Amino acid sequence: MFNTFSDPYIQFAFNIGLAAAALTLLLVAVIIHLRLNLRKSQRLEEAFIDLWRPILMQSISSNSTPQLPQLPASSQVYFLKLWNYLQESLRGIANERLNEVALELRCDVAARALLKSGNRAERLLAILTLAHLRDKKSWDALVVQANRDDSLASIHAARALINIDPLEGTSLLLPMLLQRQDWDVAQLANFLGSAEQAFWLHLSKNILQMDKSLWTRAIQLADALNLQLPLQSMRYIIEHCDSTETLVTALRKAGEPALLPLVRNYLNHADWRVRVEAAGFLGRFGDTEDAEALMAGLEDSQWWVRYAAAQALASMPFFGTAQLLALRARTLNGTSLAMLDHVLAEHQVRPS
């Protein structure tokens, strides 16, 4: 064994080596092919952009749609890429002008076809296009896309639905907006900007009926959109939520002085993150009575609570840095003193 080339073991190893060599050659060929294709495609796209960008820019700046050249089917994807890029870069009337050009070139039809039978990249492009075009005919197909597991396709389909009909879109999507953790809140806030009133309407109407586990995300979304939830809803959530996460989020978002008596109770909460948010709230809405409680917070075992308490004191209109300096002068606790110095330095006030 292992002494002749006809040995099955050696033959096996030889075959593996041979397969590796053949695959290597194949991969090299694929690499060269990919590079050639890329070059060709880049050249074609550059030439397309050179021709079409000025036309689209002209259509944006003039009152009427200019004479448009023929758009070959082979260039449709290039066009949609350029068109979507401009759509995302511009605002207002420019978007409408671009829509007119796209409809003239029957891009709505092309996008619907891509949505139906394109590959994933083409489907994403189609969803984006249909969102900008607010294409009502694609409603059902977009609902299907919004329900898919694909995070990117689904969130953009949700955006399209909201663009097409803000009221119906938010109503339909509210459960998903709150449940789908893979839909990034910052991105949703961008999408929901045009439908924030509709969203606020649905959210404030339903928030107390929905599962408590959805409250955190509901408040985060409202916060991202700078929407104020009704006072009684906020009060109810703070009093009845089961999770610390929700409580922290709710206290951070709480923006009504009427919640002051309720929030005061949380300054001594067992979880330091809650104490931090309670201190922050007292800094925004607290009165002289709260300043005393915040001074006690300067001796908290948690750095972040001490910091929040000092910041809250510094931000109180009737307290501020002058009072903080006075407080520093009579503070004996080293930890509190260090935090006061820290915050005073942040406010660029030097203790004499």
Added chain:
Amino acid sequence: MSGGITFTELATWFIFAYFILLNGSYITLNLLSIFALQKSNEEKLLESLPQVFKGLEPGISILVPAYNEETTITASIRSMFQLTYSEFEIIVINDGSKDKTLEVLTREFALLPFPAAPRLGLETKPIRGVYRSMQYPNLRVIDKQNGGKADSLNAGINAARHPLFCGVDADSILARDSLQLVVKPFMKHPEMVATGGTVRVANGCQVTDGSLIKVGLPSNVWALFQVVEYLRAFLFGRLGWSKLNAMLIISGAFGLFKTDVVIAAGGYRSNTIGEDMELVVRIHRMLREQGTPYRIEFVPEPVCWTEAPEDFKTLKNQRIRWQRGLSESLSSNWGLMLSRRGGPPGWLAFPFMVFFEWLGPVVELGGYFFMIYAYAFGLISWQAFVVFLFMAIGLGILLSVSGLLLEEISFHMYPKFRHLAVLSLVVVAENFGYRQLNTWWRLVGLYRWVAQRESAWGEMKRKGVGSKPK
């Protein structure tokens, strides 16, 4: 050979089987990476659209440990201010530099002492002072006694204000959108605890004021070999493991972590060489033991460029240290190996690391020596000897070429045909000597770990930029 199986047969069969298993695993990782890159390619259109920042992105503290970096620190920090991200702070940790790093920082960024309230989190060497920039409100400098990179990072974590922190080497060159890219997984998955991005070799690239201007290839042959190594290590090594949520390494040159999770894990361990890998393995172990759902993800986009060693001695020392770091990371987290709750990290990645990366040098070099010995003493025929080399080198070249393919289907950072031609030659050439040399250095690293021989941080001969894949 009519009786039972001989030792020679057994050893030969074992070596064949090992090489096939090793390369089979790599090919599987490669396939996983192809699928991941394909998906990422499909999303490129949307990624390339203008980004709108709402200020809702989680804040990031960039931690920059600096030891004797007076020549590079200013350009590095200035380039970090160019990062496109809504909310970040930069914390430079001067780790008892013997040169004028602190003076340079003070002069260039108008630093003034800041009476920071001490935050007792992770244990570190004593802090000598904290400074704040009068020009840049989001720049702070911590001056501390020398304690090493891990100790510096811990000091930075203690001072970090944001829920995420990013450890960066002082001489790394970051892509302008690097933070945007590595933070994305955190925004999609609340259970994300760490992300890492691709690190590329900066040698041969045009760098001005700490920013990468033009991508190129180095003329130095050692650096060229490393270009191919980095492609392989990042594009199919880490991306493949990431798909299985079993990535055990995030490069110290650039990685983003959830601050509270790292504090809960105890921060960086300062008595290990491979503190970056050790931390990631420990996080896996801790969260697996707790049964906490989590994710650690790799972002394939090139986010960080680093200077690779260009001389034999520095490269050798670096590789020896890496192997020691790997040994320490695995041995100190042995509880993850095949543990009940280990999941893919404990049942796939950890055993893979143990058998193929940690003990690999023993088997690989043992295989080469055994074959030479067996051939010299007539235990195997010349055909068997040649076939063994043909298979081992053939599979090595295949893997290197596949790294190049992944680069070509994804980022094609090397734009010229000449680059492609040079890289194609290098992927073949590195299999004739360089890889074997690397294996030898890893074996030395393993020996030094076993013998507990200290291997001091070698001085890296730099031209301006620097760090590592593993």
